[in-house]
Amino acid sequence: MKSLKSNDIQQKLEFVRYFNRYDNNKILHFNKTRLMNIINDLKKEDSLLKIRQQVFKIIDNFSSYKKDNLGLLNIVSNGDTIKLKESYIKNEFKQIIESKTTERALYYINRFKKAISEKRTNKINDINLNRWKEYENIITDSLWILKRRDSSGVHTSNYWGNFIPQIPNQIMKRFTKKGDWVLDTFAGCGTTLIEAQRLGRNSIGIELQSEIVNKANQFIQSEPNKYSVISEVINDNSLSVDYKKLIKKYNINSVQLLIMHPPYFDIIKFSDDPNDLSNASSLEDFLQMMEKVVEKALAVLDKGRYFALVIGDKYSKGEWMPLGFLTMERILKKGFSLKSIIVKNFEETLGKRNQKELWRYRALVGGFYIFKHEYIFLFKKR
Numbered sequence: 190m191k192s193l194k195s196n197d198i199q200q201k202l203e204f205v206r207y208f209n210r211y212d213n214n215k216i217l218h219f220n221k222t223r224l225m226n227i228i229n230d231l232k233k234e235d236s237l238l239k240i241r242q243q244v245f246k247i248i249d250n251f252s253s254y255k256k257d258n259l260g261l262l263n264i265v266s267n268g269d270t271i272k273l274k275e276s277y278i279k280n281e282f283k284q285i286i287e288s289k290t291t292e293r294a295l296y297y298i299n300r301f302k303k304a305i306s307e308k309r310t311n312k313i314n315d316i317n318l319n320r321w322k323e324y325e326n327i328i329t330d331s332l333w334i335l336k337r338r339d340s341s342g343v344h345t346s347n348y349w350g351n352f353i354p355q356i357p358n359q360i361m362k363r364f365t366k367k368g369d370w371v372l373d374t375f376a377g378c379g380t381t382l383i384e385a386q387r388l389g390r391n392s393i394g395i396e397l398q399s400e401i402v403n404k405a406n407q408f409i410q411s412e413p414n415k416y417s418v419i420s421e422v423i424n425d426n427s428l429s430v431d432y433k434k435l436i437k438k439y440n441i442n443s444v445q446l447l448i449m450h451p452p453y454f455d456i457i458k459f460s461d462d463p464n465d466l467s468n469a470s471s472l473e474d475f476l477q478m479m480e481k482v483v484e485k486a487l488a489v490l491d492k493g494r495y496f497a498l499v500i501g502d503k504y505s506k507g508e509w510m511p512l513g514f515l516t517m518e519r520i521l522k523k524g525f526s527l528k529s530i531i532v533k534n535f536e537e538t539l540g541k542r543n544q545k546e547l548w549r550y551r552a553l554v555g556g557f558y559i560f561k562h563e564y565i566f567l568f569k570k571r
Contacts, residue, residue: 217251217278221271221305223260228302237291240298244282251278271305277323313445313494315366327362333533333565343383343408352380352450356499356533356565358388360448364495365390367416369445370436374427374486379405381448382420389416393436393444398460399424426464427482432489443489447496451479454512456503472510480519487524490570496525499533501563509557513564525568532562 227247234240250259281301288294304319316324338344339354357373357380365371367389373381376394378401385392386409396402405422414420419439423430436444452459452467454475459467469475483496490496498520500513521527552559 215275217262217273217275219251219261219271219273221269224271225302225306227259227261228298228305232295232298232302235291237288237294240288240291240294241286244285248279248282273305274323274325276325277320280322310366313364313366314362316362328359331529331531333359333531335533335535343411344380352377352499353533353535354380354384356450356497357381357384357448360495360497360565360567361385361388361390361446364497365446368418370439370441370443371446371448372432372436372444372486372489373448373450374482375449375451376405376422377401377450379409379420379422381450382409382422383412386412386414386416386418386420389418390446391419391439392421393419393439394422395425395427395430395435396422397424397426397462397465427486428464428478430485432485436489443491445491445494447486447490447494448499449482449486449497450499451482453501453503454510456501472512472515475512476515476519479516480523483520483523487570492570494570495528496520496568496570498566498568499563500566501560504557504560507555513566517564517566520566520568524571526571527566528569529565529567531565531567533565534562 231240231243231247234243247259247261250257251261254262281297281304285294285297285301288297304317307319309318310316311318316327333355335353335355339358341354344354357371361371361384365388369390371381371385371390371392373392373394376382376396379394382392382394382405394405396405402422402424409420409422423435425435433442436442452465454469454472455467457467459465462468466475466478469478487496498516500516502512503510517527517530548559
């Protein structure tokens with residue numbers, strides 16, 4: 190086994206210089222054939238020192254077009270290119286350089302070659318598992334700390350009970366592929382559909398209030414549709430609509446993801462319509478209405494696909510009402526298995542904006558804690 194100790198001061202200085210000057214969010218376009226040839230040449234080196242020296246040369250070449258003597262950035266017209274995040278390729282090369290043995294360095298070289306030459310995905314998303322380190326923006330923890338609401342493009346926060354765009358964005362990246370169909374039964378201003386359109390997913394939304402439907406479709410139509418997907422909010426009642434008939438209008442027989450962000454019982458009254466879940470006469474009535482929506486929508490969801498429910502709890506008559514978990518229990522009886530419970534923070538709501546001190550005083554007086562979270566229950570259809 191050949192090895193080399195990294196105790197040379199000059200080598201360490203070069204190491205720092207190479208790996209502390211890059212933009213981690215930058216996307217680099219490489220000549221794929223040339224990159225593969227260079228990696229194959231790298232595999233032929235017989236010592237750790239030579240491997241390290243060659244890697245430094247490679248990195249120095251892709252730092253600018255002027256230094257690119259290897260032709261790595263020579264993008265040819267036949268489309269033989271590959272896009273890599275600079276942070277990803279930097280970290281892959283860093284592992285090679287930090288290897289303590291030639292054998293370990295060659296292992297990392299072979300792994301990198303496989304990552305850029307082979308694509309490995311599963312049935313429910315487009316994530317290339319051979320390059321999983323690139324997906325730094327996909328959350329895999331069960332605690333989501335989102336500092337602020339995404340307000341890019343046509344997203345608006347001027348609607349009570351509005352959806353945080355990052356939630357459907359994250360869910361769709363994990364549990365759908367481009368071209369899949371997403372159904373949102375409480376569409377509101379179309380947040381899910383806007384994110385679906387951005388990601389290349391087809392989407393259908395159902396919204397009870399006609400004026401909100403008009404706004405939602407205006408927002409969606411104002412958003413660029415670079416993947417030419419279908420995105421439409423329908424004015425109907427999620428409790429009674431014929432879901433199979435609805436989706437047949439789009440020449441499909443099923444959807445691949447369900448997303449629901451219902452009213453949190455009667456915390457916010459969205460309308461005077463008795464079909465509105467925020468007008469449920471009691472907690473039991475609310476839970477039965479939710480059961481009905483879930484049961485009807487379940488019929489059009491593909492087996493083995495996912496359903497994300499976003500819901501919070503409420504405080505009533507001096508007691509915490511675990512609305513999220515009560516709803517979860519009902520859903521589990523409808524043919525789903527529970528995959529995850531995600532807790533997401535929120536700093537303020539439209540109703541509590543500019544009232545932080547007042548709510549803190551009320552909490553101290555009333556002996557309760559202020560709501561700073563909601564749940565994302567992730568179910569899978571059996």
